[in-house]
Amino acid sequence: MYERFYGLRERPFNLTPDPEFLYLSRTHKEALNRILYGISQREGFTAILGDVGTGKTTLCWSLLGRLEGNVRTALILNPMLTEEELLRAILQDFDVRAGKSHPAPPGGFEQAAAYESGTGWTRSLSRKDLLDELARFLLECAENDVFCVVIIDEAQNLPIHTLEQLRMLSNLETAKKKLIQIIFVGQLEFGEKLKLAQLRALNQRISIRYRIEPLSRRETREYIYHRLRIASAPIDLTFSRAALRIIRRYSKGYPRLVNIICDRALLAGYSERSFLIKGRMVAKAARGLRGRAEFRRTRPLTAGALATAAGFLVVALLATLLLWIWRWMPPIDLQALRAPSPTQAMTRGEPPGRPAEADKPSVVEERPSGSIQDGAKQPARPPIQFEPSETLKERVQPAAPPLPEASSREVAVTPGREPLARPSGSRISEGPLVVQVHSLTTQQQLDWAIAQLRQEGYEPFYRVEDSWFVVYVGPYTDARLAEETQKDLVRRFSPTAFVRPPPQ
Incomplete structure (x- = not known):
């Protein structure tokens, strides 16, 4: 029917086993x-x-x-x-x-x-x-x-x-x-x-x-044009890329199915008087052969493709989980795990798990302080000198005299830091207190801990003790405020945080 329109010597996609049309893949x-x-x-x-x-x-x-x-x-x-x-x-x-x-x-x-x-x-x-x-x-x-x-x-x-x-x-x-x-x-x-x-x-x-084996994608294209050439097809009779893709997808490279689809596609092109066989013509021919209303444009997923997709999904989920753990989990405080209880440490006036080193000088790095509530920056304060003999009991005073009524909601201000609101009845010590938060072993862990505490509005500082980086928050002149800060740090950062006198 379409041979005369396209100028073909014979039908190029006959189903007879004509050896003249044999394509050697x-x-x-x-x-x-x-x-x-x-x-x-x-x-x-x-x-x-x-x-x-x-x-x-x-x-x-x-x-x-x-x-x-x-x-x-x-x-x-x-x-x-x-x-x-x-x-x-x-x-x-x-x-x-x-x-x-x-x-x-x-x-x-x-x-x-x-x-x-x-x-x-x-x-x-x-x-x-x-x-x-x-x-x-x-x-x-x-x-x-x-x-x-x-x-x-x-x-x-x-x-x-x-x-x-x-x-x-x-x-x-x-x-x-x-x-x-x-x-x-x-x-x-x-x-x-x-x-x-x-x-x-x-x-x-x-x-x-x-x-x-069935024809590959390249061999399918060559097979189609080989049979057109044997049938003396004109040079302008071509199949679009989409048409060739759909032919390979539906036929899976089996020459018999390629012949059937191409023959029906040429008939569709003849009905539209077109020398370019388009993808929709091939899809229409495939729908007619499959006997169903729709022809899938997407390639059906094979078992190998499904396994590959599942593997990529598992890897992505694991990477996301590890990134979340690295972002939010604090580093392990090995010194705190070996340290004595906070009560014993405060009684001895030394960091838990560490003997007092009176003869070894320590370096304290002071950080600019800010508010716990709103993170407001305050001017830097000079280092505070502490006497080694002072203990927590010596620093705690009896209850401070009541504040004036006009300023009953004000709080005691620590030099270089604006503390949290102190509830009524709190006791103010003569000397300052600090909260020991972490004892770390690497600079990377130290940087991470300092950044996390600053992000939450604290002003941490650290000192190096026998190759350990000990992180502190404070100092506080109000013992009640120091205890509240310690409870907040235990809940949010380190379960081993405790109140102690400032380091020597």
């Missing part, structure tokens, strides 16, 4: 080379396997035209035969004439000629007689240096007893060479059938095996 070319090698080396059995619609029959027809003149072939396209019928079909395809032991029946000359040239003379022969005639013919061919090849298409349909009969044919040989070669061409099920215990003898004799 990588696997088709390899299969053909292996068959020709087996014939040249007089191998006994060859098995070529492939899924439905991969072009096996077309390869068989192409093989017939590539063999040399000293090779005689018998092509069996319908193997669903009994043992006797298969032998008769082989003799007929080899064009074996009736021998002297099987004279023609009485009748005219024309009847005798038809009898000798046809298979009528084989109808009355037994299986043994058929084998004898085949052996006689093969010996005559061997004397004339002619090799005989039997090609059996759709080999998966061969019954087991017929396969065993074919194995017996391989025994027709001389001491030097084989008299016949049998080539099995079938679907993948034939390979599974050969694994049966009844066929293990035949399976061992198959010396050449190969599997034809």
Whole structure:
């Protein structure tokens, strides 16, 4: 219908196994080379396997035209035969004439000629007689240096007893060479059938095996334009990239499905008078073939794609979890885990887990202070000097006198820091107090802890004690305020934070 419109010599995507249109993909070319090698080396059995619609029959027809003149072939396209019928079909395809032991029946000359040239003379022969005639013919061919090849298409349909009969044919040989070669061409099920215990003898004799694969994306494109070129298509008859993509996606590279889709797509292009076959034309053709209202534009996810996607998702979740832990979890305070209780530490006037080092000078880094409530910056204060002999009990005074009524909501201000509001009845010490928060081992941990405390409105400082970075918050002149700050730090940062006198 569309041939005249496009100027085609014939339909380029016919389903007939025309060897002229054979496109040799990588696997088709390899299969053909292996068959020709087996014939040249007089191998006994060859098995070529492939899924439905991969072009096996077309390869068989192409093989017939590539063999040399000293090779005689018998092509069996319908193997669903009994043992006797298969032998008769082989003799007929080899064009074996009736021998002297099987004279023609009485009748005219024309009847005798038809009898000798046809298979009528084989109808009355037994299986043994058929084998004898085949052996006689093969010996005559061997004397004339002619090799005989039997090609059996759709080999998966061969019954087991017929396969065993074919194995017996391989025994027709001389001491030097084989008299016949049998080539099995079938679907993948034939390979599974050969694994049966009844066929293990035949399976061992198959010396050449190969599997034809579907076309790749590049090969599908080349296959389409190869058939258009053989059909004398004009140069402006093309398929768009989207069309080629959809053809490969739907056909999975099987030549038979490619032919069907392309034929329907050309018909759709003819109806629109277009020499450019577009993706929607191919999708429309595919919908008609699949018999459903919609054609999926997205490639179906395979098991491998699903596994890959699941792996990426798991990795992303783990990375997010580790990032969250690194961002919000404080570093482990190993010194605090080994330190004594806060009460014992305050009684001794030394940091938990550390003996007092009166003879070793320490460096205290002072930080600009700010409000706990609103984080307001305050001017830097000079370092505070403390007497080593002072303890917490010596610094705590009796309750301070009541504040004036007009300023009853004011709070005591620590030098360099605006503390939290002090509840009524709090006691103000004579000397300042600090809250020990962390004891860290690395500079990275120290920077992280200082940054976190400053972000929350505290003004931390630290000192180095025997290769430990000890982080403090304070000082406070109000013991109640120091205790409230310690409770807040225990809840939010370090469960081992405690109140103590300032470090020496």
